[in-house]
Amino acid sequence: MTRFSTVPAPRGESPEPPARPSVRSIARALRVLRIMAAPERSEWSLFELCQAANLPKATVHRLLGTMIEEGFVEHARNPGYYRLGLEAAIVGHASLERRKPEASVDRILTDLVRRVQETVSVGLLSGTSMLSIARTHPSGTRHADVARGAVLPAHVSSGGKMLLASLPPERVAELYRGRHALQRFTPKTIATVPELMRHLAIVRERGYGIDDEEYVTGVRCLTVPIPSAAGPSHYCVGLSAPTARATLTQLRIAVRILDVAAVQLAPYFVNGAAPAPD
Structure with missing residues (x-):
């Protein structure tokens, strides 16, 4: 049985509006x-x-x-x-597979790994979660691995905090509406929404996000947004490293290198979509 009638209404009568799903x-x-x-x-x-x-x-x-x-x-x-x-x-797997980076993105990430000698990744913000959609490791080094496709709470992710900070504060408040406490992973995890909002104001001002052992003890991450001409970016690029190799000062020095890579990646990441494979 068809849902919508194709029979024209009699002359002089107005057709009833078609049934529509709820x-x-x-x-x-x-x-x-x-x-x-x-x-x-x-x-x-x-x-x-x-x-x-x-x-x-x-x-x-x-x-x-x-x-x-x-x-x-x-x-x-x-x-x-x-x-x-x-x-x-x-x-979910189909959505992730359609966000596989093309070869040009892999080349940019490989070059970035060569420059920073640490694991680098591209992430996507979805609601209050951070999704890793690409990840490249340096060879022969110990790295803290979060697999491609991993989903993290945004409040413990340097990329999640960076992209949340790029949104209007009222939008962030809407995303966390009805929540006060946030899940703790380490003693350094941001534990409440008010604390997160204060932290995002700092991230918004400095232009990059840092995870200072907030998700995994012994690991620090640095992330910058991939610029977008269509409003706040949904994507970011960052690096992660053991704390022994990544002091906060060293991370801040790497911001400029990540910014250059972010500009190179920008043509391949449009808000709402990622490039199809070559």
Whole structure:
């Protein structure tokens, strides 16, 4: 049965508006999926999802039932808890594969590795999460590895903080609305949203982000935005290194090198999309 009638309305009568899917239900389901995709945790109870999504219990329960049928959500090991299903992984993997950098980007990153002698990467901000979409290591050196495709909370990532700082403060406040505490990973992790907002003001002023052992003890990272002519950038380029090789002073010296690479990378990264492979 077709959803929309192709029969013209009788003369003199106004056609009824076509039936349309419930945009609100789709938006709510996507909101729930986005919450479940947060890197801070892997399983959620119905009550927790209702609280986080600010939706009634019956609504979330109905949405979960539909998404379980479609494979995007599944029951977790703990009774009464839910987690993302394999269909969500398939869609996410497809999105990541379509963001593989082309050969020209690899050449720029390889040259950057040669200059800084540390691991370099390109990241993408999505909501309050940071996604690693390209990563290149120097040969023969010990490196702190975060694999391509890894998703980190933005508040512990030098790139996440840099790109959050490039947004208007009111937009950042909207992204973290309803949250106060932030997940801790090390004693240096920014632990609250107000603290994060104060830190972003500093990042906004200096123009680069630093992770000073905030995600992994013994590792420091430096990141600059990849410039965009279409508003705040969604992409950034940075380096990570063991603290023994990367003092804060050394990182600040490397800002200029990263800025040059960011300008070289800019034509290949447009907000909302990344280049297709060669």
